[in-house]
Amino acid sequence: MTGAERVSAQSDAGPKPSGEPSPRLRPQSLMLTYLGNYVLGRGIAVFSGSFIDTFARLGVGEHAVRSTLTRMVGRGLLERHREGRRMHFGLTARSEGILHDGEDRVWRRGVLNTDWDGNWTVLAFSMPESWQRVRHDLRARLTWAGFGSLGNGTWIAPSRVDVRPIVAGLNLNGHLKVFAGPAEEPTNVPNMLREAFDLDGLAGGYRAFLDRWDRPGPLPHAPDDLARYLWMTTEWLQLVRDDPRLPVEHLPEGWPAVRGQQVLLELRDRYEAPARSLADAAVEYIRVS
Structure with missing residues (x-):
């Protein structure tokens, strides 16, 4: 996947009540998370009204949802499917590739490189x-x-x-x-890594994730577990997409991604099933070839 395929949109999503930090995530990022979890591999196209109703849970208004869908069609990430007067949106080969890549980065590869061969x-x-x-x-x-x-x-x-x-x-x-x-002497590998990668910025992102999610009852202002699950997995995907997966022997001591991944997996076990039930109940779709 290319960097050009990273998602972008103009407005932030989600309510930001004082005293309770919320992810500041763009509608198109949330849209791809939704598509990856509830559309990928099903051969369906989703009614535009279902997107609007679902994303209202995240504080994303109807105009932002429709604009996001239009942009994604323009970028070859969605296809329109009309049935009568109703417009549905389905995946393209390009978006399927992006979504499979995201799924792999979040749930299969893991954030730590524990089997580095020294190269x-x-x-x-x-x-x-x-x-x-x-x-x-x-x-x-x-x-x-x-x-x-x-x-x-x-x-x-x-x-x-x-x-x-x-x-x-x-x-x-x-x-x-x-x-x-392999790197040869006199290469200073820790210095080289700090020169090549923004480790402080990456660590700060993981710490912000932990501040938000590593607590009893994360995001109590969220309307339901579907909103929490979409917020959480979108935020984590943005972190791991920027993470070069440095070998564990070269990670700074107390690297926060270790705990972050533990929290992600624990909360997936809590949110995944109820989130899917809510998503399935809210979606209207048609079958597409």
Whole structure:
């Protein structure tokens, strides 16, 4: 998946009552979480009114929902399906790929790299200054794939990475050099990681997640467990998409993602079943091929 496929929208969602922190999440991010949990793999297209009713639980108004659906159609993430006077929206091959990737990052890969083989991937690129769009796309794709920048066109990832699918379609033959192997002395690996990755910012994101969710009865102002589940999984996905999954031996002491993942799994066990029941009761759909 490319960085360009990350979601964006103009307005924040969700009520923000004083004294109770809520995730500040964009409607399209929440929309993809909803689609990944309740539409992916079912061969259905959802009635627009169902989106409006469901996202009202999150404080997202009708105008924001309709605007989000329209933008997602324009980006090739949704397809319209009309039945009479009612408009339904279904997934595309592109959105299915994004949703499967998100599902893998949240529930299968885990946030910790516990089986690192000691290898790094180093990528260096050089291209004409006039290739600004290509440069931007490449940087976005590398960030999405877990690379961090050391500057001067040099990027590293804490594993052996096949970069061919990452750079596919950018026509960069002759402009890239890729190596893989262990770091050699006198490389200061902790300093290199802090140079390439915003570890303080990432840790701050995990701590904010814990402040919100690692407590008895998280988000008591939320209307129900469907709202909590969508908020929680969307927030976590945004964190892990920015996390390069550094080897555990190179993580700072007390890395908050460890506890964060424990909390996520505990709350999934609490919220998942009631959230699905609420989602199923609220959705109207048609079958699509």
